[in-house]
Amino acid sequence: MSTIAHSNDPTHGHSLHTHDPAHGHDVHGHHHKETFITKYIFSQDHKMIAKQYLFSGMLMALIAAGLSLLFRLQLGWPDRTFPWLESIIGEWGKGGRLDPNFYLSLVTLHGTLMVFFVLTAGLSGTFSNLLIPYQVGARDMASPFINMLSYWLFFLSSVIMLASLFVESGPASAGWTIYPPLSALPQAIPGSGLGMTLWLISMVLFIASALMAALNYITTILNLRTQGMKMTRMPLTVWSFFCTAILGVLSFPVLLSASLLLVFDRSFGTSFYLSEIYIAGEALTRTGGSPILFQHLFWFLGHPEVYIVMMPALGLTSEIIATNARKPIFGYRAMVGSLLGISFLSFIVWGHHMFITGMNPFLGNVFMILTLVIAVPSAVKVFNYLATLWRGNIRFTPAMMFAIGVVSLFISGGLTGIYLGNAALDINLHDTYFVVAHFHIVMGSASMFGMLAGVYHWYPKMYGRMMNEKLGYLHFWLTFASVYLVFFPMHFMGLDGVPRRYYQFTGFEFMTEWMDMNRFISVSAIMATVAQLIFFYNFFHSMRRGRVASQNPWGSTTLEWTTPVERLHGNWPGEIPHVHRWPYDYSRPGAPQDFIMQTVPDEDLPMAVRGRPTNEAVSGAGVPERVTASTDRPVSASSVFFARFLHRIGLRRA
Amino acid sequence: MNRSMPSGSSVNSARSAVHPREFLMWGFLVSVFMLFAGLTSAFIVRRADGNWLQFELPQAFAISTLLVVISTVTLELARKAARRNEFSALRAWLLATAVLGMAFLASQFYAYLQLTGQGIFLVGNPSGSFLYVISGVHALHIVAAVLAVLVTLYRAYRWEVHSKSLLGLRILAIFWHFLTILWLYLYTFLWWMH
Numbered sequence: 065m066s067t068i069a070h071s072n073d074p075t076h077g078h079s080l081h082t083h084d085p086a087h088g089h090d091v092h093g094h095h096h097k098e099t100f101i102t103k104y105i106f107s108q109d110h111k112m113i114a115k116q117y118l119f120s121g122m123l124m125a126l127i128a129a130g131l132s133l134l135f136r137l138q139l140g141w142p143d144r145t146f147p148w149l150e151s152i153i154g155e156w157g158k159g160g161r162l163d164p165n166f167y168l169s170l171v172t173l174h175g176t177l178m179v180f181f182v183l184t185a186g187l188s189g190t191f192s193n194l195l196i197p198y199q200v201g202a203r204d205m206a207s208p209f210i211n212m213l214s215y216w217l218f219f220l221s222s223v224i225m226l227a228s229l230f231v232e233s234g235p236a237s238a239g240w241t242i243y244p245p246l247s248a249l250p251q252a253i254p255g256s257g258l259g260m261t262l263w264l265i266s267m268v269l270f271i272a273s274a275l276m277a278a279l280n281y282i283t284t285i286l287n288l289r290t291q292g293m294k295m296t297r298m299p300l301t302v303w304s305f306f307c308t309a310i311l312g313v314l315s316f317p318v319l320l321s322a323s324l325l326l327v328f329d330r331s332f333g334t335s336f337y338l339s340e341i342y343i344a345g346e347a348l349t350r351t352g353g354s355p356i357l358f359q360h361l362f363w364f365l366g367h368p369e370v371y372i373v374m375m376p377a378l379g380l381t382s383e384i385i386a387t388n389a390r391k392p393i394f395g396y397r398a399m400v401g402s403l404l405g406i407s408f409l410s411f412i413v414w415g416h417h418m419f420i421t422g423m424n425p426f427l428g429n430v431f432m433i434l435t436l437v438i439a440v441p442s443a444v445k446v447f448n449y450l451a452t453l454w455r456g457n458i459r460f461t462p463a464m465m466f467a468i469g470v471v472s473l474f475i476s477g478g479l480t481g482i483y484l485g486n487a488a489l490d491i492n493l494h495d496t497y498f499v500v501a502h503f504h505i506v507m508g509s510a511s512m513f514g515m516l517a518g519v520y521h522w523y524p525k526m527y528g529r530m531m532n533e534k535l536g537y538l539h540f541w542l543t544f545a546s547v548y549l550v551f552f553p554m555h556f557m558g559l560d561g562v563p564r565r566y567y568q569f570t571g572f573e574f575m576t577e578w579m580d581m582n583r584f585i586s587v588s589a590i591m592a593t594v595a596q597l598i599f600f601y602n603f604f605h606s607m608r609r610g611r612v613a614s615q616n617p618w619g620s621t622t623l624e625w626t627t628p629v630e631r632l633h634g635n636w637p638g639e640i641p642h643v644h645r646w647p648y649d650y651s652r653p654g655a656p657q658d659f660i661m662q663t664v665p666d667e668d669l670p671m672a673v674r675g676r677p678t679n680e681a682v683s684g685a686g687v688p689e690r691v692t693a694s695t696d697r698p699v700s701a702s703s704v705f706f707a708r709f710l711h712r713i714g715l716r717r718a
Numbered sequence: 719m720n721r722s723m724p725s726g727s728s729v730n731s732a733r734s735a736v737h738p739r740e741f742l743m744w745g746f747l748v749s750v751f752m753l754f755a756g757l758t759s760a761f762i763v764r765r766a767d768g769n770w771l772q773f774e775l776p777q778a779f780a781i782s783t784l785l786v787v788i789s790t791v792t793l794e795l796a797r798k799a800a801r802r803n804e805f806s807a808l809r810a811w812l813l814a815t816a817v818l819g820m821a822f823l824a825s826q827f828y829a830y831l832q833l834t835g836q837g838i839f840l841v842g843n844p845s846g847s848f849l850y851v852i853s854g855v856h857a858l859h860i861v862a863a864v865l866a867v868l869v870t871l872y873r874a875y876r877w878e879v880h881s882k883s884l885l886g887l888r889i890l891a892i893f894w895h896f897l898t899i900l901w902l903y904l905y906t907f908l909w910w911m912h
């Protein structure tokens with residue numbers, strides 16, 4: 065314990081770097097220089113690891129988007145040839161036409177890269193790493209070493225996944241859900257050969273990396289919070305990363321067991337998932353397995369996985385909306401409660417992906433009801449976002465625009481989830497473009513928007529400069545418009561029965577009717593991708609040329625904005641600040657500024673503002689604002705929630 | 719190993735009595751548990767489908783169980799010795815634990831021989847395949863644990879394990895005992911299902 069006083073003592077002789085407490089070395093002595101390698105490559109600093117994840121995520125996103133453009137070309141213009149294709153993808157684009165097998169590979173890798181490498185690793189990896197130590201007030205992660213290891217395992221798994229693009233028989237082609245028997249039998253499609261093996265190896269590494277990362281996040285949040293940072297004073301970002309990490313720890317191992325059994329089926333001749341299969345007219349000798357078993361195991365991960373992707377985006381959105389509406393987040397406890405509720409429920413709804421597997425109708429009904437129940441906490445979140453925005457003093461920064469975009473997309477996509485969750489309706493909708501529309505809006509777009517919002521908002525923290533706002537707006541409007549133009553029409557195609565994962569829609573009359581629409585969607589998709597180039601330009605350009613950021617450019621309350629603009633190893637030059645209040649003290653009347661940082665003790669405030677916010681306190685909205693972390697008397701969250709609800713809709717006076 | 723823990727733990731006010739590294743181990747065990755929960759529930763789901771070969775569990779599993787239970791006792795004795803700074807006892811008990819772990823692996827291997835003797839192979843009806851995979855994955859974890867015991871033994875020879883430096887040993891013990899309990903669970907489960 066003596067080390068504590070020691071390293072916290074700002075008057076202590078050494079400079080920060082020489083006895084860098086974030087390093088895990090004995091505090092005494094041990095001078096060491098950072099080399100290029102330890103600083104930029106095998107870095108153990110959470111901020112650098114966050115950037116590594118961000119860069120990898122951005123690169124993967126670019127590649128995954130590029131793959132999708134290739135197959136959108138095919139879907140939009142199935143009758144045209146594109147001679148230049150051959151020069152990019154060689155054999156797979158012979159004669160300027162996309163090879164049907166390669167089409168499936170493209171769809172598979174697009175999904176895999178986006179879901180796992182961009183929206184899981186890229187999103188959680190970037191922001192959990194950046195914000196958890198900053199916002200809970202820690203010098204680094206609980207284990208910086210494991211943190212580094214986790215990034216490099218992820219890197220290795222990315223390399224293997226990308227390498228599978230260059231395999232002669234093509235990358236995995238059975239879809240991102242890799243259902244057997246298609247994925248289990250190399251003789252079924254070319255993509256189930258070496259490409260599939262690489263996919264599995266890559267995913268096993270990915271799972272190991274995700275687990276290490278998640279354990280580190282959980283440990284840091286539970287163990288390393290600074291003085292005064294009660295759980296109920298944590299920003300909602302940290303809560304969302306916490307729930308995400310718990311979901312990861314509980315669900316990724318199950319994907320590992322699913323993959324393990326698949327590996328045995330593929331390489332060792334077992335038949336866990338195989339039974340009664342005819343290939344090329346010949347019966348396979350391997351019987352006794354069940355492909356449905358794989359679906360159970362896969363979706364036990366798969367459904368929590370969609371929330372692993374979504375919740376960090378929701379957390380970032382909470383933070384950005386409260387900051388830029390200059391209002392306390394509406395219903396902090398309800399927000400935390402709904403995160404916990406979503407996390408719990410997400411483990412018991414996986415069956416809604418399997419309604420048509422011939423499951424017992426009673427079981428189907430159970431899954432249906434649980435699925436519809438999960439709409440409740442989701443709706444609570446939406447409602448609270450809207451209530452926070454309502455009558456707020458809104459500053460439309462690019463980050464705020466994207467955060468509002470998240471809310472919009474979460475609503476549009478959540479609504480279609482309710483259709484899909486009905487077992488009876490799903491018989492028609494399953495495996496159609498309706499599902500594609502649903503998850504691209506609610507998962508793909510909403511979390512991507514969350515990630516972009518996060519980048520715009522925390523860019524000054526990462527690079528000490530501001531991103532260009534005008535380009536930000538342009539990027540936002542183009543992306544927002546094109547996302548809806550791409551995915552909204554897909555609902556109607558799905559309702560008409562157009563199936564997903566088809567190479568071309570020319571065989572049946574009812575599908576050919578959608579030809580023009582497909583072309584329109586492809587054009588919009590190209591527009592969406594081009595819009596991202598603006599973002600890339602802005603991102604890299606601002607790193608050098610952006611306006612220099614001040615320490616707290618958005619007037620935020622959380623701890624990361626108490627660190628100096630130039631980012632130090634160990635985060636704070638002196639002692640770690642203590643926390644005295646919850647993170648949403650915005651617009652308290654009587655306060656010197658329209659925000660009070662978490663580090664400000666009551667004694668430093670005018671008399672009127674001390675203590676917990678009172679009824680009149682949040683006059684910005686004139687609403688009873690009593691449920692806050694700083695309450696010393698427990699108030700039932702739900703009673704306050706309903707009281708406020710009634711107030712909002714005009715049925716109750718303040 | 720003796721260094722003060724990274725960052726937070728020494729610098730931040732500690733939030734809980736549990737050391738962060740120990741906490742990481744608990745978290746790891748949760749995910750290992752989920753791995754086996756996945757495998758055993760797959761077993762149940764698949765078995766309910768019918769077409770399921772029934773056969774006797776190999777007797778060697780009983781011997782394995784005995785060995786692994788004894789090994790938890792020896793490991794506890796090692797910890798007791800470490801707390802009292804009785805170094806030769808510490809090394810002896812650690813060695814015994816490692817040997818018992820290896821004996822467990824050997825006994826599992828013998829069980830596989832008994833299985834093949836009965837005509838149950840990895841390839842065949844899933845009821846046999848599951849048995850091999852589940853016990854095999856558990857054995858892999860035991861291999862890792864035995865390696866960890868050997869590392870601790872090495873550290874004990876370098877006087878790095880003593881009454882003031884018990885963290886590594888404690889984390890090892892958590893892992894080891896967990897694997898024992900896990901095996902007891904798996905054995906009961908398999909016995910129940912056969």
Ligand code: HEM
Nearest residue numbers: 370374416417439478481482484485494495499503506507
């Ligand atoms: C109101 C909440 C939601 C409900 C009731 C719901 C319901 C469903 C249902 C029933 C399906 C299966 C459709 C089928 O295959 O026939 C589905 C698919 C899907 N949902 Fe949702 N969902 C909801 C929210 C979300 C969220 C928040 C995400 C992600 C962030 C998400 C991501 C997905 C994905 C990725 C798929 C498709 C997976 C695939 O087959 O490739 N959903 N949803």
Ligand SMILES: [Cu+2]
Nearest residue numbers: 367414416417
């Ligand atoms: Cu789902």
